[in-house]
Amino acid sequence: MTGEAIVFYLLAAVTLGAGVVVVTSGNIVHSAAALVPAFLGVTGLYILLNAEFVAGIQVLIYAGAITVLILFAIMLTEGGTGLGGRQRNEQAAVGAAVAAAMAALLIVVAVRTGWPAGSGTLPPYTPGAIGQSFLGQNILVFEGTSIVLLVSLMGAIMIARRED
Amino acid sequence: MPGLSHYLVVSALLFALGLYAVVTRRNTVAILMGVELMLNAANINLVAFNKYAAPSAMQGQIFALIVITLAACEAAVGLALVLAAYRTLETIYEDEINVMKW
Numbered sequence: 001m002t003g004e005a006i007v008f009y010l011l012a013a014v015t016l017g018a019g020v021v022v023v024t025s026g027n028i029v030h031s032a033a034a035l036v037p038a039f040l041g042v043t044g045l046y047i048l049l050n051a052e053f054v055a056g057i058q059v060l061i062y063a064g065a066i067t068v069l070i071l072f073a074i075m076l077t078e079g080g081t082g083l084g085g086r087q088r089n090e091q092a093a094v095g096a097a098v099a100a101a102m103a104a105l106l107i108v109v110a111v112r113t114g115w116p117a118g119s120g121t122l123p124p125y126t127p128g129a130i131g132q133s134f135l136g137q138n139i140l141v142f143e144g145t146s147i148v149l150l151v152s153l154m155g156a157i158m159i160a161r162r163e164d
Numbered sequence: 165m166p167g168l169s170h171y172l173v174v175s176a177l178l179f180a181l182g183l184y185a186v187v188t189r190r191n192t193v194a195i196l197m198g199v200e201l202m203l204n205a206a207n208i209n210l211v212a213f214n215k216y217a218a219p220s221a222m223q224g225q226i227f228a229l230i231v232i233t234l235a236a237c238e239a240a241v242g243l244a245l246v247l248a249a250y251r252t253l254e255t256i257y258e259d260e261i262n263v264m265k266w
Contacts, residue, residue: 028193070239091187098171106179120219152237162232
């Protein structure tokens with residue numbers, strides 16, 4: 001087993017183990033805290049895939065911002081951990097069956113399909129190539145994303161504002 | 165040496181975990197956490213296909229970055245909705261938020 005394979009299985013185990021805690025923990029704060037190792041495991045997978053810029057953004061936005069936002073929402077709503085309340089609805093068995101069937105279907109499709117092997121190589125410095133692409137070929141997407149960010153910012157303020 | 169299908173399997177399992185959280189959790193914040201896990205699974209797929217299926221194009225990583233941006237927007241608006249629902253209905257359990265169900 002090569003070093004890359006060992007690192008891959010380690011990162012996959014961290015991601016999926018933390019994901020199981022997120023999904024099953026009865027304490028909602030534990031779920032939110034377990035999001036951090038899950039996101040950091042995904043970051044490691046990005047680094048294995050030579051996507052350094054995506055990995056950096058993943059740490060900044062997911063592990064940093066979104067986790068803190070979720071913790072703030074928990075603190076502002078429930079005033080604690082959510083312990084004592086039932087955390088799962090009555091569809092738990094059906095939901096587990098559906099999720100397992102979905103996972104089995106996706107795994108069978110992913111393993112049995114002959115994916116085309118790409119030719120060529122990744123650019124040696126992907127952040128530079130991403131910057132060039134965002135301000136060149138993909139400028140419309142870039143500008144559209146900025147409008148979506150502005151609208152969602154205003155929408156979040158409007159929705160969360162206290163009526164008076 | 166992990167190949168493309170290894171990453172796809174990890175992503176499928178992560179997606180299934182997120183789906184399980186979305187369909188079984190009662191707490192709306194926990195449902196949003198499940199959505200974040202599902203978006204992460206999609207991002208792993210995008211970046212893995214970028215490396216293994218089209219290495220010279222950067223579109224997979226570009227798309228992953230846009231998905232991350234939209235996930236941040238989704239989290240902000242979703243949590244604002246949770247706060248608004250908590251203020252007016254005094255609950256964040258999604259099976260008790262039923263004023264539009266008749």
